[in-house]
Amino acid sequence: MKAKVREAISAVEDFFKTFCGAMPYFHVSDGIGNEKQNKDIFEGKFHGYIRLGCHPDHVALEKQLIEMEGGAVGRVCSDGMGAVIKAIEPTLSYFMRKKNLKKARVIIIRTLYGGSDDAGVYLDESLLYNVEVKFLYSTDPNLLKNLRKAITKNTVLIFFENPGNPTLPFVDAKGIVKVARSTQAKPKVACDNTFGTGFVHPFEWGVDIIVNSGTKYIAGASSWSLGFITLSKGFYAEHPDCWKEMFRWSCIHGGTLGPFEAFMTHTFSMADFPERIRQHSRNALVIARMLERHPLVERVIYPGLDSYEYKKNFKSHVKPIDGEMYYGGMIYFYIKGASEERTNKFLFYLNNNTSIPNKASLAGDVSSIESAYSLSHKGLSAEDKAKIGITPNSVRFSTGLEPPIGVYQELSEALYATE
Numbered sequence: 001m002k003a004k005v006r007e008a009i010s011a012v013e014d015f016f017k018t019f020c021g022a023m024p025y026f027h028v029s030d031g032i033g034n035e036k037q038n039k040d041i042f043e044g045k046f047h048g049y050i051r052l053g054c055h056p057d058h059v060a061l062e063k064q065l066i067e068m069e070g071g072a073v074g075r076v077c078s079d080g081m082g083a084v085i086k087a088i089e090p091t092l093s094y095f096m097r098k099k100n101l102k103k104a105r106v107i108i109i110r111t112l113y114g115g116s117d118d119a120g121v122y123l124d125e126s127l128l129y130n131v132e133v134k135f136l137y138s139t140d141p142n143l144l145k146n147l148r149k150a151i152t153k154n155t156v157l158i159f160f161e162n163p164g165n166p167t168l169p170f171v172d173a174k175g176i177v178k179v180a181r182s183t184q185a186k187p188k189v190a191c192d193n194t195f196g197t198g199f200v201h202p203f204e205w206g207v208d209i210i211v212n213s214g215t216k217y218i219a220g221a222s223s224w225s226l227g228f229i230t231l232s233k234g235f236y237a238e239h240p241d242c243w244k245e246m247f248r249w250s251c252i253h254g255g256t257l258g259p260f261e262a263f264m265t266h267t268f269s270m271a272d273f274p275e276r277i278r279q280h281s282r283n284a285l286v287i288a289r290m291l292e293r294h295p296l297v298e299r300v301i302y303p304g305l306d307s308y309e310y311k312k313n314f315k316s317h318v319k320p321i322d323g324e325m326y327y328g329g330m331i332y333f334y335i336k337g338a339s340e341e342r343t344n345k346f347l348f349y350l351n352n353n354t355s356i357p358n359k360a361s362l363a364g365d366v367s368s369i370e371s372a373y374s375l376s377h378k379g380l381s382a383e384d385k386a387k388i389g390i391t392p393n394s395v396r397f398s399t400g401l402e403p404p405i406g407v408y409q410e411l412s413e414a415l416y417a418t419e
């Protein structure tokens, strides 16, 4: 049987070389390796068993995503939370062993995705880990000072998002890296770049690890889930064994990306990805500017607005692409005087009467909206919500690819209809 498979492979090899303009889809879960390839398996070099992350469609996608972020090595997995946890856990384990630490500290900077926030709380609470998590706040005007104070000798990792989910603060990430490197503990810095996919480049700030929920902008169209981890060239060169540990943990953990999803992403999603990202951003800028003038809107947060509180950080961290600045597809806004009930009425009016669904995930082609207060960030305490600006009258809008004026008109219609 094995020989027959080999014959079949060699029969199509010439065909691939001479005919295929694009990579075909490999609907297989395993391959055949020689002795050397089997040894190489933990280096990610062997196109072997699918969970070991070396499926050809995984490798093709990883190549594109590593290049997008300017990383050294990377891995795709089944979803964004998989990427978050598979990056954090082995990094903690690697440095705890290397530094002979009994207990490690992780610093997590809120504002961040509710699931990642919960992962931080779990790491702190779980009896499986000897980890304490210290939460800081991106909205803290003394963030860098407080970060320096929070970095104890056993601090191993700092984790943040830029812009943060949901209220879009933009921290001085270069400052965070500088503070981290100037301490004795020299913790590594990891950034979730989901909100900044394609136009924000954290490795340029000195960040060591990037994770991304590709379920959102990378896959696009809200059709499948995907996660991605990549390491910076500097970090990988200095700590190749940390990558080996991540790779190994990922193989043990499972949560493999389906090969079809990998194929669809590298062949279709990535083809129009650069243009999609630009369009999300261009549309969002139009909508944010119009919302800012709406009589029923109290305040709009969007990095492209003059009123954006973190303008200075954004400008010093994000570069234009081909001469044009992009600010992303996410908008956060506050409805004048609205209670939680009225805000939910507004969301359900949109959901039931317009093309804008009320859902927690980000937009693909179609714009979407949600209340961070009662949905995506419901798990935070009232005090923490208030600290990062999540109020009952606020909503997170994720801009899709539709003509923006029509989308704004639907938002406006719903604001008046539920006044």
Ligand SMILES: Cc1ncc(COP(=O)(O)O)c(C=O)c1O
Residues within 6 Å of the ligand: 079, 080, 081, 082, 084, 113, 115, 116, 161, 165, 192, 194, 195, 212, 213, 214, 215, 216, 225, 226, 227, 360, 361, 362
């Ligand atoms: C910033 C961010 N990180 C991570 C995740 C988790 O991604 P997934 O749902 O693909 O697990 C999300 C999900 O919304 C997110 O917004």
